[in-house]
Amino acid sequence: MISFIVPAHNEARLIGPTLEALHTAALAAGRRYELIVVDDASDDDTARIAAAAGARVVPVEYRHIAATRNAGARAAAGDTLVFVDADTLVPVGTLRDALDALDGGAAGGGARLQLHGRLRWVQRVVLRFVTWLLRIARIAPGCFVFCTAAAYAASGGFDERYYAGEDVAFSRALARHGRFVVLRAPVSSSARKLRTHSLLDHLRLLAHFARRRRGLLRSRQGLDLWYGERRHEPDHD
Template sequence: MISFIIPAHDEARLIGATLVSIQAAADALGLAHECIVVDDASGDDTAAIARDLGARVVRVEYRHIAATRNAGARAARGQRLFFVDADTQVDVELVRAALRALDAGAVGGGCTVRLHGPLAWHERLAAAAAVAALRLARIAPGCFQFCTRAAFEATGGYDERWFAAEDIVMSRALARVCRFVLLRNAVHTSSRKLHTFSPREHGRLLWHFLRHGRAMLRSRDRLALWYEKRRH
């Protein structure tokens, strides 16, 4: 059993495509699997869409991404856990490569990222630089991370002291357990943060980080890009 865990808050616009992509990849590989959507305080049709597409829905009221991911892991029955963001689409080659890595002894890993939608040249440049920096630092972006249940439990799960960067903390924790891999395969994820938040707002986030350091990641107060009401 492979458990695909999808944290979601007000994701009615995108979660359908995410679940369809997971189902298509799992069916192509003949995998015994489950999809668990952790509906974190959604006020839209996220849960109904997920159920209609065959997912099991777990309702929580955390508004805290690390805690939401952990709730999905607790509900999961599989021994291999795939965490997929609700605005992210996988394909069969990515899932196959992740399973091969686990079969070869890796305890977990991630992949590279491609952004959906049209991007200006400077946005493409910034995205490419971010992806390169994450790979150089051996960090798997949170939109797609996978691991064995044993490794997940060995790390204690996603560190709930963090409201953002929990994917960075988990990548490093898994790497301390044993071999952690970054696949060359890519997921396609939404570029909406680039389109719905202005350069000024991105600059303000950077300024707060330079001023307060990692301490700002322990509260959602200055993390509007992740916790403000979803913009369209």
Template structure:
């Protein structure tokens, strides 16, 4: 069994396309698969849309991405786990490559990221830099991370002391546990974090992270980039 876990908070605008893409992949795979959408403190139609797409819907009230991902993993039946953000579309090529990597002994991995829609010069530069950095550091982007159930359980899942960068923490933990790969095949994800926050706000967050270190990542109130209200800029 393959389990696709989709964490979602107020994602009615984008989650339909994400689930359509997953449905297409599952139809093309010759393996059993399930989709679990973990709806976290949503106030919109996210849960209803997920149900209409045939996903298993779990509703929680954490407002905490690591805990939300872990809740999906707990409910999942699969021996291989794929964590896919609600604003991210995958295709058969990247999922097949991930499954092949697991079959060859990898414990987990991530993928290259492509941002949706026409990109400005600064967005293209950011996309290339992020892709280079992820491959260099072997860190999976939070929008797409896969692993075996055995490895996930062995490292204790996503670290719930973090409100952000939980993807970095589990990538490093899985990398210590075994082979962790970054695929060349891309996933497509929303560029809204770049478009709803200014360059200055991104730089401010980076400086705060350098100054405060991990303590910043353990404070939800200081992470407006992830938990603030400016999330629905049209792509």
């Protein structure tokens, strides 16, 4: 059985299409599945929308993405775990490729990242470079990570020392316990962070990381890109 684990904080606007896409992909794959939405301290309609879409809602109060993902894994009954961000659409073909990789002996993996919504040409060039770099380094973008439940347990799950970058640490941990693949097939995630945070915001984050390295990732302080007030563009996502 596949357990889809969707961490969510105030995602009422985007989580509906994400869950609908997962239903569609799982049904096309012909596998039993469950949807688990880990509602992390939302104060909007995230939980209600998730429940109406057939998901089991696990409420937590962490505001810590690694801990939230791990809470979903603890609640999961499947032998295959698929972690999907609440703003990410998983196509039928991508899920099939992920399941084929696991059936072929892989411990886990990720997919090629696409961003939906308007982007400037410079952002598209940077995205292509980052996507290539992640594939070469065999690191899964955190919006879509899959693994066997056995590999998850052997790796220790997401490292809760980190408030960001936990996807990088998890990818490397899985690779120590088996073959880790980054599929050529894509998932499509929202580009809202690029559009609603300025270039200065991103440069400031890079400067802080250059100065503090991993220390920056060990608290929410300075990580407003992930933990600041949710920003939306009502007309374009």
